[in-house]
Amino acid sequence: MTSRFSFDLAATDGRARTGTIRTPRGDIRTPAFMPVGTAATVKAMLPESVRATGADILLGNTYHLMLRPTAERIARLGGLHRFMNWERPILTDSGGFQVMSLAALRKLTEEGVRFSSHIDGSRHMLSPERSMEIQKLLGSDIVMCFDECPALPATEEEVAKSMRLSMRWAERSRAAFGDRPGHALFGIMQGGVTRALREESAEALTAIGFDGYAIGGLAVGEGQEAMFSVLDYAPGFLPEDRPRYLMGVGKPDDIVGAVERGIDMMDCVLPSRSGRTGQAWTRAGQVNIKNARHMDDPRPLDADCTCPACRSYSRAYLHHVYRSGEIIASMLLTWHNLHYYQKLMQGLRDAIAEGRLAAFVADFHANRDAGDIEPL
Numbered sequence: 001m002t003s004r005f006s007f008d009l010a011a012t013d014g015r016a017r018t019g020t021i022r023t024p025r026g027d028i029r030t031p032a033f034m035p036v037g038t039a040a041t042v043k044a045m046l047p048e049s050v051r052a053t054g055a056d057i058l059l060g061n062t063y064h065l066m067l068r069p070t071a072e073r074i075a076r077l078g079g080l081h082r083f084m085n086w087e088r089p090i091l092t093d094s095g096g097f098q099v100m101s102l103a104a105l106r107k108l109t110e111e112g113v114r115f116s117s118h119i120d121g122s123r124h125m126l127s128p129e130r131s132m133e134i135q136k137l138l139g140s141d142i143v144m145c146f147d148e149c150p151a152l153p154a155t156e157e158e159v160a161k162s163m164r165l166s167m168r169w170a171e172r173s174r175a176a177f178g179d180r181p182g183h184a185l186f187g188i189m190q191g192g193v194t195r196a197l198r199e200e201s202a203e204a205l206t207a208i209g210f211d212g213y214a215i216g217g218l219a220v221g222e223g224q225e226a227m228f229s230v231l232d233y234a235p236g237f238l239p240e241d242r243p244r245y246l247m248g249v250g251k252p253d254d255i256v257g258a259v260e261r262g263i264d265m266m267d268c269v270l271p272s273r274s275g276r277t278g279q280a281w282t283r284a285g286q287v288n289i290k291n292a293r294h295m296d297d298p299r300p301l302d303a304d305c306t307c308p309a310c311r312s313y314s315r316a317y318l319h320h321v322y323r324s325g326e327i328i329a330s331m332l333l334t335w336h337n338l339h340y341y342q343k344l345m346q347g348l349r350d351a352i353a354e355g356r357l358a359a360f361v362a363d364f365h366a367n368r369d370a371g372d373i374e375p376l
Helices: 047-052 062-067 071-076 080-084 096-100 128-138 156-177 195-208 224-231 252-260 270-276 308-312 315-323 327-353 357-370
Strands: 006-013 016-023 026-030 032-037 058-060 090-092 106-108 113-116 123-126 142-144 184-189 212-215 244-246 265-268 279-282 285-288
Touching (some): 016 327, 026 032, 062 071, 090 128, 123 128, 128 156, 184 195, 195 212, 224 252, 252 327, 270 327, 279 327
Parallel strands (some): 032 058, 244 265
Antiparallel strands (some): 006 016, 106 113, 113 123
16 A cells, blocks of 8 residues: 555546546545545445445545534544544545635635634634644545635636635645645635636646645536536646546536546535435436335336345335435435445446446436436
8 A cells, every 4th residue: 555645547538537546545546426524424324334335535524623523632532534433535625615605704814714603603713724734633635725715606806816815825725734745735726717717726726736636616606507618628727647626516417527527536415415305316317205206116216226225125115214204214315325426436437447438428318318307
């Protein structure tokens, strides 16, 4: 097992890539989908169950963990991996996105962001230096720079001002991170939907130098068409020999489109959140298990799926336990969704390696077009 962080690019198909991120805690196959463990848990799942779906890496949330139970407490208890019983790689976000979403509860300055906790109203300061300190205390394998993510729509002037602040914060994050063999620091490209600003941001980040690069500021309300238009050029501004991470994405068709455009890593709360709200993702689209049409249906969610929900339970049973408020409904539906997402990623990796991505994508869309997609 490697003692350092590295990225090996194995094959390409068009702009799509497949490879391996190597870390001291294990390899990450790319393209990779990272389940989100906001508060040191992927909701309704045991860590070993998450691993069984095929996940190589989890995402933890700096903002939530710094407030409760605190990064210092987690460090005293042996770090986030031991704390949550996940020994494979963990990526932590910087906390910037959550802090920015607090709106009236925060004050932004060059130094950082001063904000009130949504839990108890306590006052905190999050800066590039403090974000690096928290993520070090957590023991994150992949650390994200502290940045500002402005909500769209915003004027080009507002986006430019925010992006340049994020680039100054990126430089401070790099300095505060220091030299930590075996751990990686990713920079975050900003710039909204403006090509020139995205290019300026990429040039600033590559001049600083990072182990990987994220594309931030998308999936924040701009819509898929606008997101894809940015992804048509933005990954090309970044170094080819480093992982490219699209933050906060997304729906299966978002993932497929992002991979086609050269993205290596993604994360989203959608598969676990959907599981808790009675929504299942399948090859044929969405199934809303709340709907009465499933009350007497003996079929599985997906006859070709091998997850526990599909292997052992009917739609009628899942409908019943969800309607009855039973915890097993969240467990089974979340497991199914995470299994589906990881199966999709494996299919994408295989298709890229074998030079048949176009056919895979065509089949993906044909299955969904022919399926019985329900309103969620």
